[in-house]
Amino acid sequence: TDQKFFTMMQNTILRRAAAPLLRRTFSSAPEAAASGMTLNFSLPSETIYAGAKVSQVIVPGAAGEYGVTADHVPVVAQLQAGVLQIMHEGSNEAEKYFVAGGFSITHPNSVTDISCPEAVKIDDIDSAAVSSAFEAAKSAFAAAEAGSADQALAQIDMEVNKAMGSAVGLSL
Amino acid sequence: MSTPTTFWRLAGMSYTQYVTRAATALRNGLKEPAKTQAMRNEALSYNSATWAGGKAGSKKPVQVLSEAGL
Numbered sequence: 001t002d003q004k005f006f007t008m009m010q011n012t013i014l015r016r017a018a019a020p021l022l023r024r025t026f027s028s029a030p031e032a033a034a035s036g037m038t039l040n041f042s043l044p045s046e047t048i049y050a051g052a053k054v055s056q057v058i059v060p061g062a063a064g065e066y067g068v069t070a071d072h073v074p075v076v077a078q079l080q081a082g083v084l085q086i087m088h089e090g091s092n093e094a095e096k097y098f099v100a101g102g103f104s105i106t107h108p109n110s111v112t113d114i115s116c117p118e119a120v121k122i123d124d125i126d127s128a129a130v131s132s133a134f135e136a137a138k139s140a141f142a143a144a145e146a147g148s149a150d151q152a153l154a155q156i157d158m159e160v161n162k163a164m165g166s167a168v169g170l171s172l
Numbered sequence: 173m174s175t176p177t178t179f180w181r182l183a184g185m186s187y188t189q190y191v192t193r194a195a196t197a198l199r200n201g202l203k204e205p206a207k208t209q210a211m212r213n214e215a216l217s218y219n220s221a222t223w224a225g226g227k228a229g230s231k232k233p234v235q236v237l238s239e240a241g242l
Contacts, residue, residue: 045213081194100195118195118213124206133201152183153193160197 036089037070037110041097043119048097049086057112058085058094059104060163070110077104079116081163096122098167100160125168134161134172192216 039057041049058067060082066075079102085094102116137157144151165172176182180190199210219231220240234240 081198098198100198101191117191118198118210120198120202120206120210124202126201126203126207129203130201133197137197147182149183149185152180152185155179156190156193157197160194161201164198164201 037068037072037112039086039112039114041084041086041114041116041119043116048119053089054086055089055091056087057104057114058083058087059114060084060099061104068104068106068112072106072110072112074108075104075106078102079104079114081160083122083167084114084116084119096167098122098125098164122167125164127165127168127170130161130164130168131170131172134158134165137161 036053039049039052039054056067056069058065059077060080061077062080079099081100084097084099087094097119099116100118104114106112137154141151141154141158144154162172199214202210218234220234221231222229
């Protein structure tokens with residue numbers, strides 16, 4: 001019984017010693033929220049943001065638009081052509097970029113990586129060019145054989161131009 | 173490969189081809205001077221090299237990926 005008691009004591013000591021280490025693995029929610037979210041936004045030709053602290057990012061996901069703030073559940077989303085909105089800390093106005101597509105990956109540590117083939121400022125979009133490109137793509141789509149590569153290309157053009165149009169206030 | 177579900181897969185395109193075309197459509201809808209600047213990123217060229225015994229063969233420029241056997 002002495003042996004048993006001694007083993008019990010040993011186990012209690014070991015458990016008590018391990019407890020502080022175990023406690024450190026739990027994150028405390030207030031600490032994580034206070035640290036905010038980090039945005040890495042890059043194109044093949046340039047890095048727009050690297051390690052930027054922002055309060056929110058609204059992402060044009062292919063399955064729907066969604067917002068990311070600190071402590072968002074990790075998500076990998078393919079993007080569709082649409083507007084990416086970045087809300088900087090201490091600002092009410094969103095900084096907007098029109099993106100052609102790409103991917104957005106939100107990690108468990110509140111870092112979001114967004115990678116796009118091309119992104120432009122909304123002000124750089126030419127409404128007239130977009131309307132005529134949309135009409136041309138629409139005709140090409142109708143004229144192409146169903147399921148062909150030409151029809152797929154026309155559909156891509158239509159979708160991107162339609163999204164550009166809605167970004168500048170046209171309804172195509 | 174599992175059954176393709178997106179229109180571009182069904183038409184035989186890869187994701188890279190799809191997203192590159194979308195980027196082209198975006199660049200074509202821009203105002204100057206943004207358009208000229210963006211068009212610089214438009215240029216794409218491919219080189220193909222065949223590897224044998226751990227060494228790359230000579231590179232040759234390739235116009236279309238199908239020429240390289242892809």
